[in-house]
Amino acid sequence: MNIAVFCSGNGTNLQAIIGSWKKGHIKADIKLVVSDLPDCYALIRAKNAGIKTLVIERKNFKTKKDFEAEILKVLKRDNIDLIVLAGYMRILSGDFISAYENKILNIHPALLPSFKGAHGIRDAFEYGVKITGVTVHFVTKDMDAGPIILQSSVKATEDDTEETLAEAMHEEEHKVYPRAIQLFVDGKLKIEGRKVTILE
Numbered sequence: 001m002n003i004a005v006f007c008s009g010n011g012t013n014l015q016a017i018i019g020s021w022k023k024g025h026i027k028a029d030i031k032l033v034v035s036d037l038p039d040c041y042a043l044i045r046a047k048n049a050g051i052k053t054l055v056i057e058r059k060n061f062k063t064k065k066d067f068e069a070e071i072l073k074v075l076k077r078d079n080i081d082l083i084v085l086a087g088y089m090r091i092l093s094g095d096f097i098s099a100y101e102n103k104i105l106n107i108h109p110a111l112l113p114s115f116k117g118a119h120g121i122r123d124a125f126e127y128g129v130k131i132t133g134v135t136v137h138f139v140t141k142d143m144d145a146g147p148i149i150l151q152s153s154v155k156a157t158e159d160d161t162e163e164t165l166a167e168a169m170h171e172e173e174h175k176v177y178p179r180a181i182q183l184f185v186d187g188k189l190k191i192e193g194r195k196v197t198i199l200e
């Protein structure tokens with residue numbers, strides 16, 4: 001199985017995924033890291049790990065359709081079977097998602113369906129929740145709404161600042177995301193409607 005990881009930022013989740021892969025826990029090939037930003041740190045992490053990188057910038061295409069067609073072309077060229085979104089800050093169109101139906105994973109920094117959107121950690125912190133957490137889910141055309149694969153909780157204590165909470169959240173993400181990818185690769189995820197069963 002060939003995996004492409006999509007990133008736009010720091011790439012700490014990518015790093016955790018690479019770590020798990022190098023230890024042999026993810027039995028697939030991480031073939032490609034795709035970014036929409038030429039100077040994000042995730043690209044350096046990929047290069048350091050010897051993974052091919054590709055930058056495809058939205059501004060170089062007239063329409064979103066053309067932009068996504070280019071991405072699909074490179075995915076096809078590398079026989080990519082699974083797309084892992086790891087801090088990729090673009091919303092994929094329904095057509096793109098249909099081309100990889102039930103083959104796109106995302107990690108969201110909140111316990112979905114709470115605190116959807118780009119600021120899950122901050123929104124939960126400002127709301128004053130006592131428990132938040134991370135969610136790995138399949139990507140469907142509705143944002144942050146696909147079938148949930150794994151969730152893990154993180155406590156927000158009275159001493160937490162947004163920064164300390166973010167740190168705890170990232171630590172949890174780095175455990176949960178590689179595990180979810182491993183389950184997918186091992187064929188242990190069965191989707192029925194909204195429900196994902198883990199076949200052990």
Ligand code: GRF
Nearest residue numbers: 009010011012013087107109
């Ligand atoms: C993570 O918090 C993830 O949940 C969200 O984007 C962030 C990416 O962080 N989707 P990093 O680039 O993996 O460090």
